[in-house]
Amino acid sequence: KQEVTQIPAALSVPEGENLVLNCSFTDSAIYNLQWFRQDPGKGLTSLLLIQSSQREQTSGRLNASLDKSSGRSTLYIAASQPGDSATYLCAVTDYKLSFGAGTTVTVRA
Amino acid sequence: DTAVSQTPKYLVTQMGNDKSIKCEQNLGHDTMYWYKQDSKKFLKIMFSYNNKELIINETVPNRFSPKSPDKAHLNLHINSLELGDSAVYFCASSQARQGGSYNEQFFGPGTRLTVL
Numbered sequence: 001k002q003e004v005t006q007i008p009a010a011l012s013v014p015e016g017e018n019l020v021l022n023c024s025f026t027d028s029a030i031y032n033l034q035w036f037r038q039d040p041g042k043g044l045t046s047l048l049l050i051q052s053s054q055r056e057q058t059s060g061r062l063n064a065s066l067d068k069s070s071g072r073s074t075l076y077i078a079a080s081q082p083g084d085s086a087t088y089l090c091a092v093t094d095y096k097l098s099f100g101a102g103t104t105v106t107v108r109a
Numbered sequence: 110d111t112a113v114s115q116t117p118k119y120l121v122t123q124m125g126n127d128k129s130i131k132c133e134q135n136l137g138h139d140t141m142y143w144y145k146q147d148s149k150k151f152l153k154i155m156f157s158y159n160n161k162e163l164i165i166n167e168t169v170p171n172r173f174s175p176k177s178p179d180k181a182h183l184n185l186h187i188n189s190l191e192l193g194d195s196a197v198y199f200c201a202s203s204q205a206r207q208g209g210s211y212n213e214q215f216f217g218p219g220t221r222l223t224v225l
Contacts, residue, residue, distance in 0.1 A: 032212075032213075034213060034214065036216075042218060042219070043199060043216045043217055043218040043219050044152075044199065044201075044216040045216075046213055046214065046215060046216075049212070049213040087150070089152065091152075095165070096154050096157065096165055096167070097142075097154060097214060098154075099151070099152040099153070101149070101150065101151055102150060
């Protein structure tokens with residue numbers, strides 16, 4: 001059974017600092033890994049999708065890496081802004097999408 | 110413009126009632142999903158349909174019955190609602206790839222169900 005863990009559960013940083021969010025999963029037989037953002041009371045917004053054959057994906061200030069063999073992914077957000085405050089969810093696909101519990105980020109102005 | 114839409118956004122009802130949540134996607138995807146997010150914010154898949162056929166059913170009580178009239182719609186009907194059904198329900202869609210793997214999933218805004 002796939003288990004996805006995200007550490008830390010919460011993170012508070014001053015504006016401008018880089019963010020590092022960690023995700024680990026127990027079964028490396030995955031097709032892809034997806035990072036999402038969820039704002040309070042809202043749905044999920046897909047940020048990045050990394051296929052199992054890829055090592056990383058980049059979009060603007062976001063960069064996600066994937067080490068499938070060790071069951072880890074890291075999401076980097078450069079030069080954080082207050083608008084980056086949200087919960088970030090990691091999810092892996094084997095035959096279904098399994099989610100971590102999320103990291104709640106607060107960026108202080 | 111909305112890619113994945115759900116109605117209603119909020120649903121408040123009494124225990125024992127039957128209710129439905131509707132989902133529609135205009136992305137041309139062939140796979141749709143229902144997820145439940147509980148009070149601890151943990152998201153778990155409930156069902157998945159591919160081309161109107163059920164492909165995932167994750168230990169969900171049979172009071173929950175998904176129905177897919179066509180590829181663009183996946184509705185969720187819940188019978189005899191219980192207090193523990195209170196949660197946010199998300200619909201999502203993706204385009205299946207060959208070999209059973211799946212592409213990026215796109216989520217709807219969620220339906221907050223409160224059972225009194």
